[in-house]
Amino acid sequence: MAFTANDVKILRETTGVGMMDCKKALTESGGDMEKAVAYLREHGLAAAQKKAGRITAEGVAYANVYDGIGVALEVNSETDFVAKNDMFISFVEGLAKAVAINNPADTEALLTCDFPEVGKTVAEQLQEMILVIGENLSIRRFVRYTEGLSVPYVHAGGKIGVIVNMDVSGISNTDALVELGKDIAMQIAAMRPLYLNAESVDSGELEKEKEIQLNKAIEENKAKNLPDDKARAIAENMVKGRINKYYEEICLMNQPYVKENKLTVQQHVEQVAKSLGGQITVKAFTRFEKGEGIEKQENDFAAEVAKMVQ
Numbered sequence: 013m014a015f016t017a018n019d020v021k022i023l024r025e026t027t028g029v030g031m032m033d034c035k036k037a038l039t040e041s042g043g044d045m046e047k048a049v050a051y052l053r054e055h056g057l058a059a060a061q062k063k064a065g066r067i068t069a070e071g072v073a074y075a076n077v078y079d080g081i082g083v084a085l086e087v088n089s090e091t092d093f094v095a096k097n098d099m100f101i102s103f104v105e106g107l108a109k110a111v112a113i114n115n116p117a118d119t120e121a122l123l124t125c126d127f128p129e130v131g132k133t134v135a136e137q138l139q140e141m142i143l144v145i146g147e148n149l150s151i152r153r154f155v156r157y158t159e160g161l162s163v164p165y166v167h168a169g170g171k172i173g174v175i176v177n178m179d180v181s182g183i184s185n186t187d188a189l190v191e192l193g194k195d196i197a198m199q200i201a202a203m204r205p206l207y208l209n210a211e212s213v214d215s216g217e218l219e220k221e222k223e224i225q226l227n228k229a230i231e232e233n234k235a236k237n238l239p240d241d242k243a244r245a246i247a248e249n250m251v252k253g254r255i256n257k258y259y260e261e262i263c264l265m266n267q268p269y270v271k272e273n274k275l276t277v278q279q280h281v282e283q284v285a286k287s288l289g290g291q292i293t294v295k296a297f298t299r300f301e302k303g304e305g306i307e308k309q310e311n312d313f314a315a316e317v318a319k320m321v322q
Contacts, residue, residue, distance in 0.1 A: 082162025163193025
């Protein structure tokens, strides 16, 4: 019996299972809807989908490099216990490798990719992990760097994952470059820069900050009873200094270098490049922190366990 795209849609709405799994179920059952539902239940996919509504705000942020391709990603779970599970960690490492190998456009495309060395798609392996671990899991985000030298750093067992990407010329001392990359990555993990440098700051955000600081400076000058034009000129000069301070807070290359705060990160990179006899440019970075921006659901764990054993 043949089936249509609408049949796939109906099965998906009925079971809540992903489209690819619904298509496979209909193929295996010859297009019979009842048999397809039974197929999904027999393979545990419908059961796994019941967990899909649960909030996943724990898990790990991870970073690594595979054959010169840098990858950082975040994979979420319901509890922090799972993040310490060797099976879960192995799954996350496999996902990172799948990103490196397949170059998916987004997380939806990643689900259709082959999961390394298991003969399944990422979506199929994800469903299996949900069943085995017993929690909802989700692949939240990833980034991939193919050019230059990428250096990974994972902080606090997966609380934060960082990738630093550098353009290097005239330097063969790889160990020194990796050490520099690790130091910069640790700076990123600790200091939370939002932008690479002043030039990359969002123009709208910058104008908003200037307006805030200008109004603040004008208000501070009111007590001096200065003429309006002079008060504004003084305020504008005050804003210039405050914007430089703003850059130091949000821009990586403008920040004081944590290991030597008399230098900026930019000055430290230039110093290292000079000592190694070449050129180094930090081109980009990514910082993922697990659960960042996800509203966590507060549960009474003891009450939940008590309810389960009643």
